[in-house]
Amino acid sequence: xxxxxxxxxxxxxxxxxxxxxxxxxxxxxxxxxxxxxxxxxxxxxxxxxxxxxxxxxxxxxxxxxxxxxxxxxxxxxxxxxxxxxxxxxxxxxxxxxxxxxxxxxxxxxxxxxxxxxxxxxxxxxxxxxxxxxxxxxxxxxxxxxxxxxxxxxxxxxxxxxxxxxxxxxxxxxxxxxxxxxxxxxxxxxxxxxxxxxxxxxxxxxxxxxxxxxxxxxxxxxxxxxxxxxxxxxxxxxxx
Ligand SMILES: CC(=O)[C@@H](O)[C@H](O)COP(=O)(O)O
Ligand SMILES: NCC(=O)COP(=O)(O)O
Numbered sequence: 001x002x003x004x005x006x007x008x009x010x011x012x013x014x015x016x017x018x019x020x021x022x023x024x025x026x027x028x029x030x031x032x033x034x035x036x037x038x039x040x041x042x043x044x045x046x047x048x049x050x051x052x053x054x055x056x057x058x059x060x061x062x063x064x065x066x067x068x069x070x071x072x073x074x075x076x077x078x079x080x081x082x083x084x085x086x087x088x089x090x091x092x093x094x095x096x097x098x099x100x101x102x103x104x105x106x107x108x109x110x111x112x113x114x115x116x117x118x119x120x121x122x123x124x125x126x127x128x129x130x131x132x133x134x135x136x137x138x139x140x141x142x143x144x145x146x147x148x149x150x151x152x153x154x155x156x157x158x159x160x161x162x163x164x165x166x167x168x169x170x171x172x173x174x175x176x177x178x179x180x181x182x183x184x185x186x187x188x189x190x191x192x193x194x195x196x197x198x199x200x201x202x203x204x205x206x207x208x209x210x211x212x213x214x215x216x217x218x219x220x221x222x223x224x225x226x227x228x229x230x231x232x233x234x235x236x237x238x239x
Contacts, residue, residue, distance in 0.1 A: 002202050002237045005039035005068050006032045006230065007190070007214025012042075012050035025051075026058050028226070035230040039066030039088075041190075041212040046075055046097050053081055060085040068212060070132075071095075073118045083125055090122050091152055091188070091212075093132040102191060105133035105154045108142035115146040123147065130188050135176035143185065150186035150209065153177065158201060159192035166197075170204045177205045188212065195220060199236040211237070 011028045015021060029040045040063055042051040060067060067087035071078040072095050082090050092115070094106050108115060108131070119129045130150035133139045135157075143151050153173055161169035173189075180187050186209045193201065194216035202208055213233060221229040 002208045003038035003210040004234055004237060005041045005066060005210055005212040006037045006217060007041040007212050009043050009050040009214050010218040012055060016050060025055055026062060029059055030062060031226060032230055033063065033065045035227045036234055037065065037230050039068055041068040041070060041214065043070040044081065056081055056085055082122065082127065086125060086127055089128040089130055091130040091132060102132065105139060106131050108133060108139045108146060112142055112145060119147045135172040137175060137179050140176050140179045144183040150188050151180055152188040152190055154191050155189050155193055156191045159197055162197040166200055170201065174204055177207060181207045192216065195232060195236065198233065199239060202237050203239060
């Protein structure tokens with residue numbers, strides 16, 4: 001079975017628009033857990049434009065499902081935040097400051113030594129590590145040498161190509177997932193997954209451990225309601 005981790009960044013975006021506490025990010029996270037999600041994902045960016053560092057501290061105190069914190073460990077404040085709040089999983093994403101959204105995976109060959117060192121720090125604190133990678137065989141092979149537990153396949157190119165050509169869109173992900181599985185890496189996936197493309201992805205990557213989904217899921221919730229939406233996404237993962 002593939003776990004659904006709901007990324008709540010966009011709930012914080014809406015809250016921050018008015019500077020108050022509506023919608024309440026903590027309440028929404030607890031509701032999402034109650035509605036059946038297997039985990040909560042946040043990506044506190046250095047500019048705190050959506051999830052704030054305080055949100056991470058507050059969430060850690062109350063969540064009962066898997067807490068997954070995403071971010072770039074070249075920011076020391078991010079490393080400190082993760083170590084102080086010990087989530088079940090940290091997902092390392094090589095985003096620059098101010099980037100609109102994540103748009104590439106790690107070059108695990110070029111950054112192999114750096115990743116190895118920082119991953120060891122998180123792992124020695126009992127935190128599972130996942131690293132964000134493109135579906136490229138060489139990047140998966142080098143990911144293995146960093147000591148990471150999981151990889152997260154960056155699915156934007158799949159999502160972009162899916163409606164025109166699902167089989168072509170999924171092909172590199174099947175190869176990458178097979179390689180990762182052969183190397184003993186856990187497999188997560190995320191970015192632009194939605195109600196249309198999720199089932200096909202999960203069906204073709206049977207060893208998929210977890211998907212993290214935010215933008216499309218929160219958009220769907222505007223029309224369908226949060227409880228119904230969480231359940232619709234879960235249904236795409238159980239076939
Ligand atoms: C790591 C990743 O794929 C991202 O999707 C990310 O968590 C989304 O970040 P934003 O919500 O800031 O676009
Ligand atoms: N890791 C991907 C994630 O958390 C959510 O990405 P998106 O669904 O907001 O594109």
